[in-house]
Amino acid sequence: MSQTLTIGKALNLGLRKAMEDDPKVMLMGEDIGKLGGVFRITDGLQKDFGEDRVVDTPLAEAGILGTAVGLAMRGYRPVCEIQFDGFVFPAYNQIVTQVAKIHARSKGKLPMPIVIRIPFGGGIGAVEHHSESPEAYFAHTAGLKVVAVSNPVDAYFGIQQAIAHPDPIVFLEPKRRYWEKAQVDPDATPEPLFRSRVIRGGDDVTVLAYGPMVKTALQAAEAAAEEGRALEVIDLRTVSPLDLDPVYESVRRTGRCVVVHEAPVTLGLGAEIAARITENCFHSLEAPVLRVGGYDTPYPPSKLEEEYLPDLDRVLDAVDRSLGF
Amino acid sequence: MSQTLTIGKALNLGLRKAMEDDPKVMLMGEDIGKLGGVFRITDGLQKDFGEDRVVDTPLAEAGILGTAVGLAMRGYRPVCEIQFDGFVFPAYNQIVTQVAKIHARSKGKLPMPIVIRIPFGGGIGAVEHHSESPEAYFAHTAGLKVVAVSNPVDAYFGIQQAIAHPDPIVFLEPKRRYWEKAQVDPDATPEPLFRSRVIRGGDDVTVLAYGPMVKTALQAAEAAAEEGRALEVIDLRTVSPLDLDPVYESVRRTGRCVVVHEAPVTLGLGAEIAARITENCFHSLEAPVLRVGGYDTPYPPSKLEEEYLPDLDRVLDAVDRSLGF
Amino acid sequence: MTALRQAAEVVDPVPGAGAPHLPQQPDLIQLLTPEGERVEHPDYSLDISDDELRGLYRDLALVRRWDVEATALQRQGELGIWASLLGQEAAQVGAGRALRADDMAFPTYREHGVAWTRGVDPLQVMGLFRGVDNGGWDPAALGFNLYTIVIGAQCLHATGYAMGVQRDGAESAVLAFLGDGATSQGEVNEAMIFAASFAAPVVFFCQNNQYAISVPIERQARVPLFKRAAGFGFPGVRVDGNDVLAVLAVTRAALQAAREGQGPTFIEAFTYRMGAHTTSDDPTRYRLASELEEWKLRDPIARLKAHLSRSGIADAAFFDSVDAEGDELAARIRQGTVEMPDPEPTEMFDHVFAEQTPELAAQRAEFVEYHASFEGEK
Amino acid sequence: MTALRQAAEVVDPVPGAGAPHLPQQPDLIQLLTPEGERVEHPDYSLDISDDELRGLYRDLALVRRWDVEATALQRQGELGIWASLLGQEAAQVGAGRALRADDMAFPTYREHGVAWTRGVDPLQVMGLFRGVDNGGWDPAALGFNLYTIVIGAQCLHATGYAMGVQRDGAESAVLAFLGDGATSQGEVNEAMIFAASFAAPVVFFCQNNQYAISVPIERQARVPLFKRAAGFGFPGVRVDGNDVLAVLAVTRAALQAAREGQGPTFIEAFTYRMGAHTTSDDPTRYRLASELEEWKLRDPIARLKAHLSRSGIADAAFFDSVDAEGDELAARIRQGTVEMPDPEPTEMFDHVFAEQTPELAAQRAEFVEYHASFEGEK
Numbered sequence A, B: 001m002s003q004t005l006t007i008g009k010a011l012n013l014g015l016r017k018a019m020e021d022d023p024k025v026m027l028m029g030e031d032i033g034k035l036g037g038v039f040r041i042t043d044g045l046q047k048d049f050g051e052d053r054v055v056d057t058p059l060a061e062a063g064i065l066g067t068a069v070g071l072a073m074r075g076y077r078p079v080c081e082i083q084f085d086g087f088v089f090p091a092y093n094q095i096v097t098q099v100a101k102i103h104a105r106s107k108g109k110l111p112m113p114i115v116i117r118i119p120f121g122g123g124i125g126a127v128e129h130h131s132e133s134p135e136a137y138f139a140h141t142a143g144l145k146v147v148a149v150s151n152p153v154d155a156y157f158g159i160q161q162a163i164a165h166p167d168p169i170v171f172l173e174p175k176r177r178y179w180e181k182a183q184v185d186p187d188a189t190p191e192p193l194f195r196s197r198v199i200r201g202g203d204d205v206t207v208l209a210y211g212p213m214v215k216t217a218l219q220a221a222e223a224a225a226e227e228g229r230a231l232e233v234i235d236l237r238t239v240s241p242l243d244l245d246p247v248y249e250s251v252r253r254t255g256r257c258v259v260v261h262e263a264p265v266t267l268g269l270g271a272e273i274a275a276r277i278t279e280n281c282f283h284s285l286e287a288p289v290l291r292v293g294g295y296d297t298p299y300p301p302s303k304l305e306e307e308y309l310p311d312l313d314r315v316l317d318a319v320d321r322s323l324g325f
Numbered sequence C, D: 001m002t003a004l005r006q007a008a009e010v011v012d013p014v015p016g017a018g019a020p021h022l023p024q025q026p027d028l029i030q031l032l033t034p035e036g037e038r039v040e041h042p043d044y045s046l047d048i049s050d051d052e053l054r055g056l057y058r059d060l061a062l063v064r065r066w067d068v069e070a071t072a073l074q075r076q077g078e079l080g081i082w083a084s085l086l087g088q089e090a091a092q093v094g095a096g097r098a099l100r101a102d103d104m105a106f107p108t109y110r111e112h113g114v115a116w117t118r119g120v121d122p123l124q125v126m127g128l129f130r131g132v133d134n135g136g137w138d139p140a141a142l143g144f145n146l147y148t149i150v151i152g153a154q155c156l157h158a159t160g161y162a163m164g165v166q167r168d169g170a171e172s173a174v175l176a177f178l179g180d181g182a183t184s185q186g187e188v189n190e191a192m193i194f195a196a197s198f199a200a201p202v203v204f205f206c207q208n209n210q211y212a213i214s215v216p217i218e219r220q221a222r223v224p225l226f227k228r229a230a231g232f233g234f235p236g237v238r239v240d241g242n243d244v245l246a247v248l249a250v251t252r253a254a255l256q257a258a259r260e261g262q263g264p265t266f267i268e269a270f271t272y273r274m275g276a277h278t279t280s281d282d283p284t285r286y287r288l289a290s291e292l293e294e295w296k297l298r299d300p301i302a303r304l305k306a307h308l309s310r311s312g313i314a315d316a317a318f319f320d321s322v323d324a325e326g327d328e329l330a331a332r333i334r335q336g337t338v339e340m341p342d343p344e345p346t347e348m349f350d351h352v353f354a355e356q357t358p359e360l361a362a363q364r365a366e367f368v369e370y371h372a373s374f375e376g377e378k
């Protein structure tokens, strides 16, 4: 039965469902037990599934990921919560040299069904390290898959699909959108995890986004419509592998494309997407693929984050530039 | 007086010179003392400069970089050796959240003149983790600069320039080319660190490379010349910031460009370079910028590395494809 | 589940953490009982004047007043978040006052009391939590590094800095702050390994406030934290973190040993976080109110106040004057905070590097141009 | 440079590392003297049949024979590199034979002796060093994980695996191998913290061979390594790593304690790397030949051989038969190695994921097509 859920609550219910469905699913992280995580995504789960399945770990991210690897080898399906994007780096060695490589190292004998949940991105007025967008680091790492959800429906189903998936997945949650609401029908047939989706049609410019920027892209499309411009908005949903066939289809029609993300532009996802679109739609392009992202600076103090983060205006500015080519 | 040096020896002499010039320069790393490092780049330096300036550290990369941060705060200029590319990841947290951000965090009150030397890339028949090309991880990180040398002259001067530079620099050494030789004149005026350089002229296709792939690109240009095709080869030298003005100039002339690196193609430097060239030379391009790189797989066992690494043939294949567009 | 069940039976690493009985801890160094009675310790004596004692009280009281004001300002939307030090004043002031001017301290994000002793303007700390900058003070000038938020990272910086002190031949010491939770980070353990290996003049000062956000100390360690040090080959001591005199004496001794080349010491200051982890936290979800009530009986400020009153070192007039000073301080902090100007947006481009890159200069120029394009509109 | 100078005077963490006098180490557990004499230890007894004793000798001798052959094959260009276990046979065989079939071991890159005891085909280990794959054996089937090259990473895997064992309610134990150098890695310390916190059934088996490549143990630790464990709240013991009987007894006891839910143990097997770090290394640059000469007197194999001969448990015929078996093994390894086929290039695409991505499938297809385009030419 359909209900109105926030992204946060949808994740909570999705985790609960995954734990009910498979006794091997375990949650691990800092403060995920009694506290329910700093964003309450695991609220109530330790109470219902016990301390063996919802494990408050010592304060050590490498420890969380490294023990998750061992648990996966023993047949468990660990879901690791990284408290904030900026704190995933102590676990980087385990993620890049172990989680990502063990399936290949063992020629498939050691599957690594690990989900790494990361609330990511800025916009919540936080202090340093709480607003990072580290997706490109993972997308550049062979052996990892990376998804980013933008809405409650994808949150609810996506987390379950990610947990059921046999490969390691970095699961990015748009933290500043945790409180966004939508109707979720748990009996609906979910879209596959690794598919992008056209969420608004239009023939003038294609706008690509994922995670928190999807809402921004849609706002830009609304505003553009008022000026008589039809933006086609695509929610990428999967960051690695990229699912660009719908994008190519769209860009061949519009001839123009703008990619939006919060991460710094240099070597952000926009770079890869722009390169691929250009390779695949060279003769259809009326303008180069333009990128709107964070600047190549550390994420600034929160009083400046609105200047740093792409917003509706910056997306529209890029749309204008694209149309002006 | 000019002498013939390998890249390895040029680095050794460059380090020695830097230590003579500035008593605050310190070397830190695993096995860099009596052993002189596994590649002997620091050979003889501990003997001559003592254990306080050439420090064999405990076996912990985060420890090396983290103590280097403190030493930099105290006015030292630490040069950290990471034994192999694949072992930089335990230090990732210190590099990304501290080394890269402290200058900005302190609004310039705490400079971070740290050099992180990394022998990088494949081709030496090694076991796992000894053949990685992690440059994109660093180039995507605001606050770091990244250079890659390709020859003894740049090695000799570049390491000294990097050490004298006030910002943190990831200094990439093409490990399989350590034994390549050239004439080095220590009295010559060196080229600036953050400049790319046209190293072979040609009007048909522009080929970009850095580090170990520069030699490969030159070989490809030789081979192409025999078939009557003139490739312009540019040694990027600096990976972050990128110095693309000479590239744009070249591509506006050739209309075609191929970027070569060992790192996996997805979100490798080729992505960023392709995106920027397309943004800046859109109307001059006859073909999309093509990328030749490692596949999106973990670096394979060494018996397969020749299939994995870009070689002369794969560069020429891309040149053909570019010309065929 | 044999092993799993038995795991629960391991010794309590914090004797009396749930229902604390500090005086029963044989290892706990104390110079002032919770009742404010001065006691002697065989290994640690403290030579301290009445003036200095009153000075410590003033520090404690003003720091708490600041903290209370900051919490209020956060509630009113003037700060993004605030990490309260309530209950940890003695640990911080005692440690801070043990430092000499030429020593260097490396704080976490909660060391407002130490910042105070180092002469940091409270408004600079407020600026960080307001989101104006990352703490604008000058670390070198004050001997107090910027706050470090990534848990434990500063312990390695402190150790490296201490290695620099060694190389300079300076007789200074370095004080690294960390929490109980931080002891689980690999980097913190590496810091202790490096410190031991190089006999670096660094003291690790761990405020065991018994929680890492919601996670109790039992999850981080099954034996008292100060025992960790022996495993790395240097001394560890546990001091009553709510006893400012004991903290001062123990930290002084450790810093002096470091200066004299005896290498590192690990100090576990046994204390309690009386407030929430930060203003974003809700401790009722994970701990009992009764625990807090017990700890109120060991309030670090009441304790010193009792001693000063009882011994006649300070009278009501003194306490009143400190209160008044506190109110002034609070007013200054409040006004300074609400009036704090927002930073210039272009600042984010200007401090990334010591030597600006053409790339970033171009981004800055585009940024300026882009914003200028709105000038007319707004 | 006060502090820096004094740093040199700290106690020697390895009594007699330079000029070893093992019998003088009061903490060192021994059941067999370097001369091959059986001695008793108050805490560790070993009930072992003559057959088993001969079996241990056979293990030691065959593993060494393999190692010698591998070194030779590397010299002849048949392997990219080889990490010799020369001198560490007893530590590895003793530890490996302490495992039960249902236990799980997590090796580094040097545990060929343990691999042997777990039934790994030496050729699979050779394949790794030849560059054919990363070790083709089945970790689950053999209870022996793949080699892990990133120093220390496997200690966390072992701990996590042990947490899984706990959750399964299984009475199995996990054995994590590490070197002395590895003890400095943050991740290794985190593994000990997690193991302690969850009382996980894992035993950390550290072969202190006194060097991390060229860096002597003194740089990693200023007190004996086994003392590290107490700081984390679990027992640490030091065993003579060249005494296969003592290693077997101590490891068995620790594994059994783990199975019974008593949590982790840290075992420091005090031994010596008699060869180079790997075939790429040149130990003459950093250590004296005399050190090696001293250690030859404690050769782990000679020691057991002396015991077996002296006590009449084995005769010349037995030793001859083991020698013959060794030659056969060496021949098989040699032939298997030189004849080992190169892997299919497409393999690199096929095992990245359990569920292949369209992206990578496309790269694979292009790769195949690209190589097919050369078919005609070559």
Ligand SMILES: Cc1ncc(C[n+]2csc(CCOP(=O)(O)OP(=O)(O)O)c2C)c(N)n1
Pocket (backbone or CB within 6 Å): A030, A059, A061, A083, A087, A090, C110, C149, C150, C151, C178, C179, C180, C181, C182, C183, C209, C211, C212, C213, C273, C277
């Ligand atoms: C590497 C890292 N992981 C997680 C966090 C989020 N976090 C902030 S404070 C905290 C708890 C710290 O506990 P403790 O070390 O005891 O210090 P306390 O807050 O009690 O002073 C956590 C988990 C962080 N800042 N850094």
Ligand SMILES: Cc1ncc(C[n+]2csc(CCOP(=O)(O)OP(=O)(O)O)c2C)c(N)n1
Pocket (backbone or CB within 6 Å): B030, B059, B061, B083, B087, B090, D110, D149, D150, D151, D178, D179, D180, D181, D182, D183, D209, D211, D212, D213, D273, D277
């Ligand atoms: C994280 C990491 N850093 C560096 C290396 C390079 N390296 C390989 S072996 C080794 C020394 C290891 O010493 P130890 O742990 O004592 O083991 P041993 O080789 O003596 O068996 C080093 C530094 C590595 N493999 N991993």
Ligand SMILES: [Mg+2]
Pocket (backbone or CB within 6 Å): C179, C180, C181, C207, C208, C209, C210, C211, C212, C213
């Ligand atoms: Mg705490």
Ligand SMILES: [Mg+2]
Pocket (backbone or CB within 6 Å): D179, D180, D181, D207, D208, D209, D210, D211, D212, D213
């Ligand atoms: Mg060793």
